Amino acid sequence: xxxxxxxxxxxxxxxxxxxxxxxxxxxxxxxxxxxxxxxxxxxxxxxxxxxxxxxxxxxxxxxxxxxxxxxxxxxxxxxxxxxxxxxxxxxxxxxxxxxxxxxxxxxxxxxxxxxxxxxxxxxxxxxxxxxxxxxxxxxxxxxxxxxxxxxxxxxxxxxxxxxxxxxxxxxxxxxxxxxxxxxxxxxxxxxxxxxxx
Ligand code: HEC
Numbered sequence: 001x002x003x004x005x006x007x008x009x010x011x012x013x014x015x016x017x018x019x020x021x022x023x024x025x026x027x028x029x030x031x032x033x034x035x036x037x038x039x040x041x042x043x044x045x046x047x048x049x050x051x052x053x054x055x056x057x058x059x060x061x062x063x064x065x066x067x068x069x070x071x072x073x074x075x076x077x078x079x080x081x082x083x084x085x086x087x088x089x090x091x092x093x094x095x096x097x098x099x100x101x102x103x104x105x106x107x108x109x110x111x112x113x114x115x116x117x118x119x120x121x122x123x124x125x126x127x128x129x130x131x132x133x134x135x136x137x138x139x140x141x142x143x144x145x146x147x148x149x150x151x152x153x154x155x156x157x158x159x160x161x162x163x164x165x166x167x168x169x170x171x172x173x174x175x176x177x178x179x180x181x182x183x184x185x186x187x188x189x190x191x192x193x194x195x196x197x
Contacts (some may be wrong), residue, residue, distance in 0.1 A: 005158050006158045026182060026190055028094070030043075030045070030048070030049055030078040030080060031078040031080060031081065031094045031095070031096045032078075032094055032096045032127045032129070034148075035148045037148075038150070039148035039149055039150050040125065040127065040139075040141050040148060040149060040150075040151070040160070041142050041147065041148045042147050042148060042149075043096070043098065043125075046075070046076045046098040046100070047076065048079075049076040049077060049078050049079055049082075049127075050076065050077050050078075050079055050082040050144075051074065051075070051076055051174050052075040052076065052077055052168065052176040052178070052179065053074075053075050053175055053177065054072055054073065054074050054075075054117075055072070055073045055075075055175065056069055056070065056071075056072050056104065056115070057069040057070025057071065058070070058073060060161065060165075068142065069104050069115055070104065071101050071102060071103060071121055072101070072102045072103075072104055072105060072115075072117050073099055073101050073102075074099075074100045074102065074117075075097065075098070075099055075100075075175075075176065076094065076098045076100065077096070077097050077098075078094075078095060078096045078097075080092075081095035081096065085179060085182065087184060088186060089166070089168070089182050089183045089185070089187070089188035090127050090169065090186075090188050091168075091188025092128075093128060093129055093130065093131070094127070094128065094129055095127070095128040096125060096126070096127050096128075097126045097127075097171070098123060098124070098125050099121055099124040099125065099126075099164070100119065100120060100125070100142050101121040101122045101123070102117045102118055102119065102120055102121060102122070103117070103118035103119050103121055104116075104117070104118065105117070105118035113139065122143070122144050122145075123143040123144070124140070124141060124142050124143065124144070124158075125140070125141040125142070125143065126138055126139065126140050126158075126162070126170070126171075127139050127142070127151075128169070128170075132153065132170065135154055135161060137170070138159075138162065138169075139151035140152045140156060140158035140159060140162070151172065166190070166193075167180065167183065167189050167190060167193045168183045168188050168189060168190065169188075169190075173189075174193070174195070
């Protein structure tokens with residue numbers, strides 16, 4: 001009996017190891033996907049990507065304005081891109097970010113002070129792809145509730161704010177606490193970036 005159990009245990013360990021090695025060989029499944037008409041598809045699984053930060057009532061723009069406290073925003077990045085950033089301090093081609101904006105709610109359940117995250121208000125995204133977007137390198141998208149969208153034109157405010165105010169490439173790494181140290185160590189923070197204004 002003992003022997004059979006040991007044998008079964010051995011077989012299941014082998015099966016798990018095989019599964020892990022198959023997974024390691026799969027090309028990364030996350031990142032941008034496009035519809036046949038070239039529009040960026042709203043990713044269904046971005047909450048499985050890597051979480052970078054949440055902001056509350058940040059007043060630089062998108063859906064942030066309004067009565068205090070404003071909305072929450074949550075930033076996610078595709079996993080493969082995150083792993084490259086951790087070793088290089090730079091974003092590889094086909095990096096994709098999602099900015100999820102959620103309502104700040106009060107007095108939900110037992111909570112009688114502070115705010116919790118409520119429904120999604122809107123979803124925005126950015127993609128780095130110099131081949132597909134040669135003019136700007138990065139492209140910006142506002143999904144709202146749409147299943148797919150075309151990039152916003154280069155005249156949209158997203159482009160200028162992200163080009164001018166970001167610590168690394170066109171991304172707000174200064175607000176992503178686990179990434180800023182990496183960028184500093186790798187020397188990829190833009191020379192013109194300043195911490196305080
Ligand atoms: C005035 C400046 C400003 C404008 C305009 C702006 N953003 Fe941003 N964006 C930010 C800041 C600041 C953050 C960091 C958010 C945080 O820390 O929670 C950010 C974060 C993001 C991110 C996460 C990845 C990154 O680049 O760091 C995406 C995606 C994004 N914005 C999309 C957009 C889109 C789409 C538009 C245009 C419709 C836009 N943004 C307009 C300032 C701006």
